Amino acid sequence: xxxxxxxxxxxxxLIFSLVALGVLISFRLLRFPDLTVDGSFPLGGAVCAVxxxxxxxxxxxxxxxxxxxxxxxxxxxxxxxxLKIMDLLASILMMIALYSVNLRIMGGPNVPLIxxxxxxxxxxxxxxxxxxxxxxxxxLIVMAAKxxxxxxxxxxxxLAIRATGSNARMARAQGIHTGAMVLLGMAISNxxxxxxxxxxxxxxxxxxxxxxxxxxxxxxxAVIVGESILPSRRLVWATLAVILGAIVYRFxxxxxxxxxxxxxxxxxxxxxTAVLVTIALVIPQLRRKLAARGR
Amino acid sequence: MLSAQDLHLTFNPGTPIETRALxxxxxxIAPGQFVTVIGxxxxxxxxxxxxxxxxxxxxxxxxxxxxxxxxxxxxxxxxQRVARVFQDPMAGTCEDLTIEENMALAQQRGLxxxxxxAVKPAARDMFRExxxxxxxxxxxxxxxxxxxxxxxxxxxxxxxxxxxxxxRILLLDEHTAALDPRTADFVLQLTxxxxxxxxxxxxxxxxxxxxxxxxxxxxxxxxQGQVVLDVSGEQRARMDVPDLLHMFEKVRGEKLSDDALLxx
Numbered sequence: 323x324x325x326x327x328x329x330x331x332x333x334x335x336l337i338f339s340l341v342a343l344g345v346l347i348s349f350r351l352l353r354f355p356d357l358t359v360d361g362s363f364p365l366g367g368a369v370c371a372v373x374x375x376x377x378x379x380x381x382x383x384x385x386x387x388x389x390x391x392x393x394x395x396x397x398x399x400x401x402x403x404x405l406k407i408m409d410l411l412a413s414i415l416m417m418i419a420l421y422s423v424n425l426r427i428m429g430g431p432n433v434p435l436i437x438x439x440x441x442x443x444x445x446x447x448x449x450x451x452x453x454x455x456x457x458x459x460x461x462l463i464v465m466a467a468k469x470x471x472x473x474x475x476x477x478x479x480x481l482a483i484r485a486t487g488s489n490a491r492m493a494r495a496q497g498i499h500t501g502a503m504v505l506l507g508m509a510i511s512n513x514x515x516x517x518x519x520x521x522x523x524x525x526x527x528x529x530x531x532x533x534x535x536x537x538x539x540x541x542x543x544a545v546i547v548g549e550s551i552l553p554s555r556r557l558v559w560a561t562l563a564v565i566l567g568a569i570v571y572r573f574x575x576x577x578x579x580x581x582x583x584x585x586x587x588x589x590x591x592x593x594x595t596a597v598l599v600t601i602a603l604v605i606p607q608l609r610r611k612l613a614a615r616g617r
Numbered sequence: 618m619l620s621a622q623d624l625h626l627t628f629n630p631g632t633p634i635e636t637r638a639l640x641x642x643x644x645x646i647a648p649g650q651f652v653t654v655i656g657x658x659x660x661x662x663x664x665x666x667x668x669x670x671x672x673x674x675x676x677x678x679x680x681x682x683x684x685x686x687x688x689x690x691x692x693x694x695x696x697q698r699v700a701r702v703f704q705d706p707m708a709g710t711c712e713d714l715t716i717e718e719n720m721a722l723a724q725q726r727g728l729x730x731x732x733x734x735a736v737k738p739a740a741r742d743m744f745r746e747x748x749x750x751x752x753x754x755x756x757x758x759x760x761x762x763x764x765x766x767x768x769x770x771x772x773x774x775x776x777x778x779x780x781x782x783x784x785r786i787l788l789l790d791e792h793t794a795a796l797d798p799r800t801a802d803f804v805l806q807l808t809x810x811x812x813x814x815x816x817x818x819x820x821x822x823x824x825x826x827x828x829x830x831x832x833x834x835x836x837x838x839x840x841q842g843q844v845v846l847d848v849s850g851e852q853r854a855r856m857d858v859p860d861l862l863h864m865f866e867k868v869r870g871e872k873l874s875d876d877a878l879l880x881x
Contacts (some may be wrong), residue, residue, distance in 0.1 A: 487713075495700075
Protein backbone atom coordinates (compact mmCIF):
# COMPACT_ATOMS: atom_id res chain seq x y z
CA UNK A 323 0.00 0.00 0.00
CA UNK A 324 1.43 3.38 -0.97
CA UNK A 325 1.86 6.31 1.42
CA UNK A 326 -0.70 8.15 -0.64
CA UNK A 327 -3.43 5.57 -0.16
CA UNK A 328 -2.44 5.21 3.50
CA UNK A 329 -3.02 8.91 4.12
CA UNK A 330 -6.20 8.71 2.10
CA UNK A 331 -7.45 5.91 4.34
CA UNK A 332 -6.49 7.91 7.44
CA UNK A 333 -8.40 10.91 6.09
CA UNK A 334 -11.63 8.99 5.51
CA UNK A 335 -11.13 7.08 8.76
CA LEU A 336 -10.95 10.36 10.69
CA ILE A 337 -14.09 11.70 9.02
CA PHE A 338 -15.96 8.52 9.89
CA SER A 339 -14.69 8.68 13.46
CA LEU A 340 -17.01 11.69 13.84
CA VAL A 341 -19.85 9.45 12.64
CA ALA A 342 -18.66 6.82 15.12
CA LEU A 343 -18.78 9.34 17.98
CA GLY A 344 -22.35 10.17 16.95
CA VAL A 345 -23.30 6.50 16.81
CA LEU A 346 -21.70 6.00 20.24
CA ILE A 347 -24.09 8.61 21.64
CA SER A 348 -27.24 7.17 20.07
CA PHE A 349 -26.61 3.42 20.23
CA ARG A 350 -24.55 3.19 23.39
CA LEU A 351 -25.31 6.15 25.65
CA LEU A 352 -28.99 6.62 24.74
CA ARG A 353 -29.60 3.03 23.58
CA PHE A 354 -31.55 4.50 20.68
CA PRO A 355 -30.96 2.44 17.52
CA ASP A 356 -30.75 5.38 15.14
CA LEU A 357 -30.55 4.94 11.37
CA THR A 358 -31.14 8.67 10.71
CA VAL A 359 -27.37 8.77 10.17
CA ASP A 360 -27.78 7.41 6.62
CA GLY A 361 -29.74 10.59 5.85
CA SER A 362 -28.04 13.14 8.09
CA PHE A 363 -24.57 12.38 6.68
CA PRO A 364 -25.52 13.30 3.08
CA LEU A 365 -27.70 16.10 4.49
CA GLY A 366 -24.56 17.65 5.98
CA GLY A 367 -22.77 17.15 2.66
CA ALA A 368 -25.64 18.64 0.66
CA VAL A 369 -26.12 21.73 2.85
CA CYS A 370 -22.38 22.39 2.92
CA ALA A 371 -21.82 21.92 -0.83
CA VAL A 372 -24.82 24.02 -1.85
CA UNK A 373 -23.80 26.88 0.44
CA UNK A 374 -20.17 26.83 -0.70
CA UNK A 375 -21.24 26.69 -4.35
CA UNK A 376 -23.58 29.61 -3.58
CA UNK A 377 -20.63 31.70 -2.44
CA UNK A 378 -20.92 31.36 1.33
CA UNK A 379 -17.85 30.94 3.51
CA UNK A 380 -16.93 27.25 3.97
CA UNK A 381 -16.94 27.83 7.75
CA UNK A 382 -20.53 29.10 7.67
CA UNK A 383 -21.42 26.20 5.36
CA UNK A 384 -19.86 23.64 7.70
CA UNK A 385 -21.61 25.12 10.73
CA UNK A 386 -24.95 25.16 8.87
CA UNK A 387 -24.43 21.50 7.90
CA UNK A 388 -23.82 20.59 11.55
CA UNK A 389 -26.99 22.38 12.60
CA UNK A 390 -28.97 20.72 9.81
CA UNK A 391 -27.81 17.32 11.08
CA UNK A 392 -28.83 18.30 14.61
CA UNK A 393 -32.31 19.30 13.44
CA UNK A 394 -32.68 15.93 11.67
CA UNK A 395 -31.77 14.15 14.92
CA UNK A 396 -34.19 16.35 16.82
CA UNK A 397 -37.05 15.36 14.51
CA UNK A 398 -36.26 11.64 14.86
CA UNK A 399 -36.25 12.07 18.64
CA UNK A 400 -39.52 13.99 18.49
CA UNK A 401 -41.19 11.27 16.39
CA UNK A 402 -40.20 8.79 19.08
CA UNK A 403 -40.82 10.83 22.24
CA UNK A 404 -43.92 12.81 21.34
CA LEU A 405 -45.60 10.71 18.66
CA LYS A 406 -44.57 7.46 20.40
CA ILE A 407 -43.29 5.84 17.22
CA MET A 408 -40.88 2.98 17.90
CA ASP A 409 -37.27 4.26 17.93
CA LEU A 410 -35.93 2.18 15.05
CA LEU A 411 -38.99 2.92 12.89
CA ALA A 412 -38.86 6.66 13.66
CA SER A 413 -35.26 6.76 12.46
CA ILE A 414 -36.05 4.79 9.29
CA LEU A 415 -38.88 7.25 8.50
CA MET A 416 -36.48 10.15 8.96
CA MET A 417 -33.84 8.42 6.87
CA ILE A 418 -36.07 7.98 3.82
CA ALA A 419 -37.60 11.44 4.25
CA LEU A 420 -34.10 12.92 4.17
CA TYR A 421 -33.39 11.22 0.83
CA SER A 422 -36.01 13.46 -0.79
CA VAL A 423 -34.97 16.46 1.27
CA ASN A 424 -31.34 16.04 0.18
CA LEU A 425 -32.34 15.85 -3.51
CA ARG A 426 -34.39 19.03 -3.03
CA ILE A 427 -31.52 20.84 -1.31
CA MET A 428 -29.03 19.93 -4.03
CA GLY A 429 -31.55 20.38 -6.83
CA GLY A 430 -30.19 17.18 -8.37
CA PRO A 431 -28.25 14.04 -7.47
CA ASN A 432 -24.95 15.86 -6.82
CA VAL A 433 -23.19 19.19 -6.31
CA PRO A 434 -19.52 19.23 -7.32
CA LEU A 435 -16.90 21.31 -5.48
CA ILE A 436 -13.89 21.40 -7.79
CA UNK A 437 -12.08 24.71 -7.44
CA UNK A 438 -14.25 26.08 -4.66
CA UNK A 439 -12.85 27.17 -1.30
CA UNK A 440 -13.08 24.62 1.52
CA UNK A 441 -12.12 24.76 5.20
CA UNK A 442 -9.09 22.68 4.16
CA UNK A 443 -7.63 24.83 1.39
CA UNK A 444 -8.46 28.07 3.22
CA UNK A 445 -6.50 27.10 6.34
CA UNK A 446 -3.72 25.28 4.51
CA UNK A 447 -0.24 26.49 5.55
CA UNK A 448 2.13 27.24 2.65
CA UNK A 449 4.61 24.49 1.86
CA UNK A 450 2.48 21.66 3.25
CA UNK A 451 1.02 19.23 0.72
CA UNK A 452 -2.73 18.80 0.91
CA UNK A 453 -2.55 15.03 1.34
CA UNK A 454 -0.64 15.69 4.60
CA UNK A 455 -2.64 18.74 5.63
CA UNK A 456 -6.10 17.24 5.28
CA UNK A 457 -5.56 14.34 7.75
CA UNK A 458 -3.74 16.71 10.11
CA UNK A 459 -6.60 19.22 10.24
CA UNK A 460 -9.11 16.38 10.54
CA UNK A 461 -7.12 14.96 13.45
CA LEU A 462 -7.39 18.33 15.22
CA ILE A 463 -11.13 18.52 14.58
CA VAL A 464 -11.71 14.94 15.76
CA MET A 465 -9.63 15.48 18.91
CA ALA A 466 -11.55 18.68 19.67
CA ALA A 467 -14.85 16.79 19.21
CA LYS A 468 -13.65 13.97 21.46
CA UNK A 469 -12.55 16.32 24.25
CA UNK A 470 -15.77 18.33 24.00
CA UNK A 471 -17.78 15.10 24.27
CA UNK A 472 -15.76 13.85 27.25
CA UNK A 473 -16.37 17.16 28.97
CA UNK A 474 -20.06 17.45 28.15
CA UNK A 475 -20.97 13.94 29.26
CA UNK A 476 -19.32 14.52 32.64
CA UNK A 477 -21.46 17.59 33.33
CA UNK A 478 -24.79 17.46 35.18
CA UNK A 479 -26.69 17.74 31.91
CA UNK A 480 -24.53 15.14 30.16
CA LEU A 481 -24.89 12.71 33.05
CA ALA A 482 -28.67 13.17 32.83
CA ILE A 483 -28.53 12.01 29.19
CA ARG A 484 -26.49 8.94 30.14
CA ALA A 485 -28.89 8.13 32.99
CA THR A 486 -31.81 8.39 30.56
CA GLY A 487 -30.21 5.77 28.30
CA SER A 488 -29.19 3.51 31.15
CA ASN A 489 -32.38 3.51 33.26
CA ALA A 490 -35.11 5.90 32.15
CA ARG A 491 -37.45 5.11 35.05
CA MET A 492 -34.76 5.88 37.60
CA ALA A 493 -33.80 9.02 35.69
CA ARG A 494 -37.38 10.29 35.84
CA ALA A 495 -37.57 9.52 39.56
CA GLN A 496 -34.51 11.77 39.94
CA GLY A 497 -36.36 14.60 38.24
CA ILE A 498 -34.83 14.20 34.79
CA HIS A 499 -37.09 15.11 31.88
CA THR A 500 -36.12 12.01 29.92
CA GLY A 501 -37.94 13.02 26.74
CA ALA A 502 -35.97 16.25 26.49
CA MET A 503 -32.74 14.34 27.12
CA VAL A 504 -33.47 11.96 24.22
CA LEU A 505 -34.03 14.97 21.94
CA LEU A 506 -30.82 16.65 23.09
CA GLY A 507 -28.75 13.48 22.72
CA MET A 508 -30.13 12.77 19.26
CA ALA A 509 -29.42 16.35 18.17
CA ILE A 510 -25.80 16.14 19.32
CA SER A 511 -25.37 12.72 17.73
CA ASN A 512 -26.70 13.75 14.33
CA UNK A 513 -24.98 17.14 14.52
CA UNK A 514 -21.66 15.28 14.64
CA UNK A 515 -22.77 13.19 11.66
CA UNK A 516 -23.81 16.31 9.73
CA UNK A 517 -20.36 17.79 10.43
CA UNK A 518 -18.76 14.59 9.12
CA UNK A 519 -20.86 14.81 5.95
CA UNK A 520 -19.78 18.42 5.42
CA UNK A 521 -16.10 17.54 5.80
CA UNK A 522 -16.54 14.51 3.54
CA UNK A 523 -18.05 16.67 0.77
CA UNK A 524 -15.16 19.12 1.11
CA UNK A 525 -12.46 16.45 0.87
CA UNK A 526 -14.10 14.34 -1.84
CA UNK A 527 -14.82 17.13 -4.32
CA UNK A 528 -18.53 17.51 -3.74
CA UNK A 529 -21.71 16.07 -2.38
CA UNK A 530 -23.57 13.11 -3.84
CA UNK A 531 -27.00 11.67 -3.02
CA UNK A 532 -25.54 8.17 -2.67
CA UNK A 533 -22.77 9.13 -0.25
CA UNK A 534 -24.97 8.27 2.74
CA UNK A 535 -25.62 4.66 1.83
CA UNK A 536 -24.26 2.40 4.55
CA UNK A 537 -23.06 5.25 6.79
CA UNK A 538 -24.73 3.66 9.82
CA UNK A 539 -23.05 0.32 9.14
CA UNK A 540 -19.64 1.98 8.91
CA UNK A 541 -20.30 3.98 12.09
CA UNK A 542 -21.48 0.92 13.93
CA UNK A 543 -18.54 -1.09 12.56
CA ALA A 544 -16.18 1.56 13.94
CA VAL A 545 -17.86 1.41 17.36
CA ILE A 546 -17.73 -2.39 17.46
CA VAL A 547 -14.14 -2.63 16.17
CA GLY A 548 -13.13 0.10 18.65
CA GLU A 549 -14.77 -1.71 21.54
CA SER A 550 -12.92 -4.92 20.75
CA ILE A 551 -9.56 -3.11 20.47
CA LEU A 552 -10.03 -1.12 23.66
CA PRO A 553 -12.77 -2.56 25.86
CA SER A 554 -13.63 -0.01 28.53
CA ARG A 555 -16.83 1.40 29.96
CA ARG A 556 -15.20 4.70 30.85
CA LEU A 557 -16.30 7.37 28.45
CA VAL A 558 -12.84 8.91 27.93
CA TRP A 559 -11.62 5.53 26.69
CA ALA A 560 -14.81 4.70 24.81
CA THR A 561 -14.55 7.89 22.72
CA LEU A 562 -10.90 7.15 21.96
CA ALA A 563 -11.79 3.54 21.14
CA VAL A 564 -14.39 4.42 18.50
CA ILE A 565 -12.02 6.91 16.85
CA LEU A 566 -9.34 4.22 16.64
CA GLY A 567 -12.03 1.79 15.48
CA ALA A 568 -13.01 4.04 12.58
CA ILE A 569 -9.38 4.47 11.50
CA VAL A 570 -8.45 0.80 11.85
CA TYR A 571 -11.60 -0.21 9.99
CA ARG A 572 -10.72 2.13 7.12
CA PHE A 573 -7.18 0.77 6.96
CA UNK A 574 -8.44 -2.78 6.69
CA UNK A 575 -10.80 -1.75 3.91
CA UNK A 576 -7.99 0.04 2.05
CA UNK A 577 -5.71 -2.95 2.59
CA UNK A 578 -8.32 -5.40 1.33
CA UNK A 579 -9.14 -3.32 -1.73
CA UNK A 580 -5.52 -2.45 -2.55
CA UNK A 581 -4.09 -5.94 -2.30
CA UNK A 582 -4.19 -7.29 -5.83
CA UNK A 583 -3.58 -10.87 -4.73
CA UNK A 584 -6.92 -10.97 -2.86
CA UNK A 585 -8.65 -9.78 -5.99
CA UNK A 586 -11.23 -7.55 -4.29
CA UNK A 587 -12.70 -4.55 -6.07
CA UNK A 588 -14.44 -1.38 -4.90
CA UNK A 589 -17.85 -2.99 -5.33
CA UNK A 590 -16.92 -5.54 -2.64
CA UNK A 591 -16.78 -2.80 0.02
CA UNK A 592 -20.04 -3.67 1.72
CA UNK A 593 -19.22 -7.38 1.76
CA UNK A 594 -15.84 -6.65 3.35
CA THR A 595 -17.60 -4.43 5.91
CA ALA A 596 -20.02 -7.21 6.81
CA VAL A 597 -17.14 -9.70 7.24
CA LEU A 598 -15.13 -7.24 9.39
CA VAL A 599 -18.08 -6.49 11.66
CA THR A 600 -18.76 -10.21 12.03
CA ILE A 601 -15.14 -10.79 13.04
CA ALA A 602 -15.24 -7.89 15.50
CA LEU A 603 -18.42 -9.29 17.04
CA VAL A 604 -16.98 -12.80 17.38
CA ILE A 605 -13.62 -11.75 18.90
CA PRO A 606 -15.03 -10.87 22.37
CA GLN A 607 -16.82 -14.24 22.49
CA LEU A 608 -13.63 -16.09 21.57
CA ARG A 609 -11.70 -14.08 24.13
CA ARG A 610 -14.20 -15.02 26.84
CA LYS A 611 -14.03 -18.68 25.83
CA LEU A 612 -10.22 -18.67 25.91
CA ALA A 613 -10.21 -16.94 29.29
CA ALA A 614 -12.65 -19.55 30.64
CA ARG A 615 -10.43 -22.37 29.39
CA GLY A 616 -7.29 -20.80 30.89
CA ARG A 617 -8.84 -20.76 34.34
CA MET B 618 -47.37 16.61 54.17
CA LEU B 619 -49.15 14.31 51.80
CA SER B 620 -52.83 14.37 51.04
CA ALA B 621 -54.50 11.87 48.72
CA GLN B 622 -58.23 12.29 48.25
CA ASP B 623 -60.68 9.91 46.69
CA LEU B 624 -58.27 8.39 44.18
CA HIS B 625 -59.76 6.22 41.46
CA LEU B 626 -57.78 4.26 38.90
CA THR B 627 -59.00 1.49 36.59
CA PHE B 628 -56.70 -0.53 34.35
CA ASN B 629 -57.98 -1.69 30.95
CA PRO B 630 -61.43 -0.12 31.38
CA GLY B 631 -64.22 -1.68 29.36
CA THR B 632 -62.33 -4.89 28.62
CA PRO B 633 -62.69 -8.40 30.11
CA ILE B 634 -59.47 -7.83 32.11
CA GLU B 635 -60.69 -4.57 33.63
CA THR B 636 -59.11 -4.04 37.04
CA ARG B 637 -60.32 -1.41 39.46
CA ALA B 638 -57.05 -0.88 41.30
CA LEU B 639 -57.98 2.22 43.31
CA UNK B 640 -61.60 2.77 44.40
CA UNK B 641 -61.74 5.99 46.33
CA UNK B 642 -58.47 5.75 48.21
CA UNK B 643 -57.92 8.58 50.69
CA UNK B 644 -54.98 9.09 53.01
CA UNK B 645 -53.39 12.04 54.81
CA ILE B 646 -49.88 11.82 56.21
CA ALA B 647 -48.54 14.40 58.65
CA PRO B 648 -45.01 15.82 58.26
CA GLY B 649 -42.32 13.52 59.62
CA GLN B 650 -44.67 10.59 60.02
CA PHE B 651 -43.52 7.09 59.02
CA VAL B 652 -46.45 5.05 57.69
CA THR B 653 -46.33 1.37 56.80
CA VAL B 654 -48.78 0.04 54.22
CA ILE B 655 -49.96 -3.56 54.04
CA GLY B 656 -52.55 -5.45 52.08
CA UNK B 657 -53.04 -8.64 50.12
CA UNK B 658 -51.96 -9.04 46.50
CA UNK B 659 -54.00 -6.78 44.28
CA UNK B 660 -55.08 -4.56 47.17
CA UNK B 661 -53.64 -1.56 45.33
CA UNK B 662 -50.48 -0.96 47.36
CA UNK B 663 -48.09 -0.55 44.45
CA UNK B 664 -50.66 1.30 42.36
CA UNK B 665 -51.18 3.73 45.21
CA UNK B 666 -47.43 4.35 45.47
CA UNK B 667 -47.18 4.76 41.70
CA UNK B 668 -50.03 7.26 41.82
CA UNK B 669 -48.21 9.31 44.45
CA UNK B 670 -44.93 9.25 42.49
CA UNK B 671 -46.63 10.02 39.19
CA UNK B 672 -45.74 6.72 37.49
CA UNK B 673 -49.50 6.16 37.17
CA UNK B 674 -51.93 8.97 36.51
CA UNK B 675 -55.21 8.62 38.44
CA UNK B 676 -58.57 8.75 36.67
CA UNK B 677 -60.17 10.76 39.44
CA UNK B 678 -59.13 12.30 42.75
CA UNK B 679 -56.56 14.77 44.00
CA UNK B 680 -53.01 14.40 45.25
CA UNK B 681 -51.38 17.28 47.10
CA UNK B 682 -47.93 17.50 48.60
CA UNK B 683 -47.45 20.36 51.07
CA UNK B 684 -50.69 21.86 49.84
CA UNK B 685 -49.50 21.88 46.24
CA UNK B 686 -51.70 20.00 43.80
CA UNK B 687 -49.46 17.56 41.89
CA UNK B 688 -52.23 15.39 40.44
CA UNK B 689 -51.35 16.22 36.84
CA UNK B 690 -47.59 16.49 37.20
CA UNK B 691 -45.40 13.84 35.53
CA UNK B 692 -42.86 11.86 37.54
CA UNK B 693 -39.90 14.10 36.81
CA UNK B 694 -41.75 17.22 37.87
CA UNK B 695 -42.73 15.67 41.22
CA UNK B 696 -39.22 14.41 41.90
CA GLN B 697 -38.28 17.59 43.71
CA ARG B 698 -40.78 16.58 46.43
CA VAL B 699 -40.81 12.80 46.13
CA ALA B 700 -37.92 10.40 46.69
CA ARG B 701 -38.33 6.73 45.94
CA VAL B 702 -36.69 3.35 46.47
CA PHE B 703 -37.96 0.57 44.22
CA GLN B 704 -38.58 -3.09 45.02
CA ASP B 705 -36.13 -4.25 42.35
CA PRO B 706 -32.58 -3.29 43.43
CA MET B 707 -31.68 -2.94 39.72
CA ALA B 708 -34.43 -0.36 39.15
CA GLY B 709 -33.20 2.35 41.49
CA THR B 710 -29.70 2.81 40.11
CA CYS B 711 -28.04 3.08 36.69
CA GLU B 712 -25.89 0.00 36.31
CA ASP B 713 -23.71 1.54 33.59
CA LEU B 714 -22.74 4.47 35.78
CA THR B 715 -20.31 4.50 38.69
CA ILE B 716 -21.33 4.70 42.35
CA GLU B 717 -20.35 8.37 42.53
CA GLU B 718 -22.18 9.21 39.29
CA ASN B 719 -25.34 7.56 40.61
CA MET B 720 -25.06 9.49 43.85
CA ALA B 721 -24.43 12.71 41.93
CA LEU B 722 -27.65 12.10 39.97
CA ALA B 723 -29.57 11.74 43.23
CA GLN B 724 -27.86 14.73 44.80
CA GLN B 725 -29.31 16.79 41.94
CA ARG B 726 -32.80 15.31 42.23
CA GLY B 727 -35.38 17.87 41.19
CA LEU B 728 -32.80 20.59 40.52
CA UNK B 729 -31.84 22.21 37.21
CA UNK B 730 -29.02 20.29 35.58
CA UNK B 731 -26.56 22.63 33.94
CA UNK B 732 -23.06 22.47 32.56
CA UNK B 733 -21.24 22.26 35.86
CA UNK B 734 -19.20 19.17 36.59
CA ALA B 735 -21.58 16.42 37.74
CA VAL B 736 -19.30 14.91 40.38
CA LYS B 737 -17.69 17.73 42.33
CA PRO B 738 -14.70 17.07 44.62
CA ALA B 739 -16.54 18.33 47.72
CA ALA B 740 -19.49 16.07 46.94
CA ARG B 741 -17.14 13.14 46.49
CA ASP B 742 -15.89 13.55 50.08
CA MET B 743 -19.47 13.69 51.30
CA PHE B 744 -20.40 10.55 49.32
CA ARG B 745 -17.43 8.75 50.81
CA GLU B 746 -18.50 9.77 54.30
CA UNK B 747 -22.09 8.62 53.81
CA UNK B 748 -21.02 5.32 52.22
CA UNK B 749 -18.69 4.65 55.14
CA UNK B 750 -21.69 4.65 57.50
CA UNK B 751 -22.97 1.57 55.69
CA UNK B 752 -19.94 -0.43 56.80
CA UNK B 753 -19.82 -2.24 53.45
CA UNK B 754 -16.46 -0.89 52.31
CA UNK B 755 -18.13 0.97 49.43
CA UNK B 756 -16.37 4.22 50.37
CA UNK B 757 -13.29 2.90 48.57
CA UNK B 758 -15.18 1.96 45.43
CA UNK B 759 -16.61 5.33 44.33
CA UNK B 760 -15.53 4.89 40.72
CA UNK B 761 -16.70 1.28 40.39
CA UNK B 762 -19.70 0.64 38.18
CA UNK B 763 -22.75 0.19 40.39
CA UNK B 764 -23.68 -2.86 38.30
CA UNK B 765 -20.83 -4.71 40.02
CA UNK B 766 -22.56 -4.44 43.40
CA UNK B 767 -24.90 -7.04 44.92
CA UNK B 768 -28.65 -6.41 45.19
CA UNK B 769 -28.40 -5.62 48.90
CA UNK B 770 -25.51 -3.21 48.39
CA UNK B 771 -27.36 -1.44 45.60
CA UNK B 772 -30.49 -1.16 47.74
CA UNK B 773 -28.45 0.32 50.59
CA UNK B 774 -26.91 2.87 48.21
CA UNK B 775 -30.40 3.66 46.83
CA UNK B 776 -31.52 4.51 50.35
CA UNK B 777 -28.56 6.81 50.87
CA UNK B 778 -29.31 8.39 47.51
CA UNK B 779 -32.94 9.05 48.49
CA UNK B 780 -31.75 11.15 51.43
CA UNK B 781 -29.09 13.18 49.57
CA UNK B 782 -31.59 15.81 48.55
CA UNK B 783 -34.40 17.00 50.84
CA UNK B 784 -37.79 15.62 49.90
CA ARG B 785 -41.30 16.02 51.26
CA ILE B 786 -42.04 12.33 51.08
CA LEU B 787 -40.05 9.12 50.79
CA LEU B 788 -41.73 6.18 49.04
CA LEU B 789 -40.46 2.67 49.74
CA ASP B 790 -42.03 -0.05 47.62
CA GLU B 791 -41.32 -3.41 49.29
CA HIS B 792 -37.71 -2.42 49.05
CA THR B 793 -36.50 -5.39 51.12
CA ALA B 794 -38.64 -8.03 49.38
CA ALA B 795 -36.01 -9.05 46.81
CA LEU B 796 -33.23 -9.47 49.39
CA ASP B 797 -32.15 -12.45 51.48
CA PRO B 798 -33.36 -12.29 55.14
CA ARG B 799 -30.08 -11.04 56.61
CA THR B 800 -29.59 -8.33 54.01
CA ALA B 801 -33.27 -7.40 54.25
CA ASP B 802 -32.84 -6.92 57.98
CA PHE B 803 -29.78 -4.74 57.42
CA VAL B 804 -31.57 -2.59 54.84
CA LEU B 805 -34.59 -2.25 57.14
CA GLN B 806 -32.45 -1.03 60.03
CA LEU B 807 -30.72 1.35 57.68
CA THR B 808 -34.15 2.61 56.57
CA UNK B 809 -35.20 3.36 60.14
CA UNK B 810 -31.93 5.16 60.79
CA UNK B 811 -32.03 7.30 57.65
CA UNK B 812 -35.70 8.18 58.15
CA UNK B 813 -35.05 9.16 61.77
CA UNK B 814 -31.86 11.12 61.01
CA UNK B 815 -33.49 13.11 58.24
CA UNK B 816 -36.99 13.25 59.78
CA UNK B 817 -38.47 12.10 56.50
CA UNK B 818 -42.17 11.76 55.86
CA UNK B 819 -42.25 8.15 54.72
CA UNK B 820 -44.62 5.64 53.24
CA UNK B 821 -43.36 2.06 53.18
CA UNK B 822 -45.23 -0.75 51.44
CA UNK B 823 -44.46 -4.15 52.89
CA UNK B 824 -45.64 -7.71 52.55
CA UNK B 825 -44.79 -8.55 56.11
CA UNK B 826 -47.23 -7.80 58.97
CA UNK B 827 -44.38 -8.14 61.43
CA UNK B 828 -42.43 -5.41 59.61
CA UNK B 829 -45.54 -3.26 59.32
CA UNK B 830 -45.96 -3.16 63.11
CA UNK B 831 -42.28 -2.98 64.09
CA UNK B 832 -41.28 -0.09 61.86
CA UNK B 833 -42.72 3.41 61.77
CA UNK B 834 -45.51 5.07 63.76
CA UNK B 835 -48.65 4.25 61.85
CA UNK B 836 -49.96 1.26 59.91
CA UNK B 837 -52.49 1.38 57.10
CA UNK B 838 -54.14 -1.63 55.55
CA UNK B 839 -55.48 -1.56 52.02
CA UNK B 840 -58.09 -3.82 50.52
CA GLN B 841 -59.69 -3.61 47.09
CA GLY B 842 -58.32 -0.17 46.44
CA GLN B 843 -59.41 1.42 49.69
CA VAL B 844 -58.02 2.07 53.16
CA VAL B 845 -59.75 -0.40 55.49
CA LEU B 846 -57.63 -0.05 58.61
CA ASP B 847 -55.62 2.83 60.02
CA VAL B 848 -53.92 2.39 63.40
CA SER B 849 -51.35 4.47 65.26
CA GLY B 850 -50.22 5.49 68.75
CA GLU B 851 -51.27 3.52 71.80
CA GLN B 852 -53.61 1.22 69.89
CA ARG B 853 -50.85 0.22 67.48
CA ALA B 854 -48.25 -0.21 70.20
CA ARG B 855 -50.41 -2.85 71.91
CA MET B 856 -51.01 -4.72 68.68
CA ASP B 857 -49.44 -7.95 67.53
CA VAL B 858 -49.65 -9.81 64.23
CA PRO B 859 -52.67 -11.97 65.21
CA ASP B 860 -54.52 -8.82 66.39
CA LEU B 861 -53.87 -7.19 63.06
CA LEU B 862 -55.11 -10.26 61.25
CA HIS B 863 -58.18 -10.40 63.47
CA MET B 864 -58.97 -6.74 62.88
CA PHE B 865 -58.65 -7.20 59.19
CA GLU B 866 -61.13 -10.07 59.23
CA LYS B 867 -63.54 -8.09 61.36
CA VAL B 868 -63.37 -5.04 59.11
CA ARG B 869 -63.89 -6.98 55.93
CA GLY B 870 -66.22 -9.56 57.37
CA GLU B 871 -64.50 -12.33 55.49
CA LYS B 872 -61.83 -14.92 56.11
CA LEU B 873 -58.41 -14.37 54.62
CA SER B 874 -56.92 -17.15 52.60
CA ASP B 875 -53.55 -18.32 53.92
CA ASP B 876 -51.50 -17.20 50.98
CA ALA B 877 -52.99 -13.73 50.82
CA LEU B 878 -50.64 -12.35 53.42
CA LEU B 879 -47.21 -13.37 54.55
CA UNK B 880 -47.03 -13.44 58.32
CA UNK B 881 -43.23 -12.94 58.40
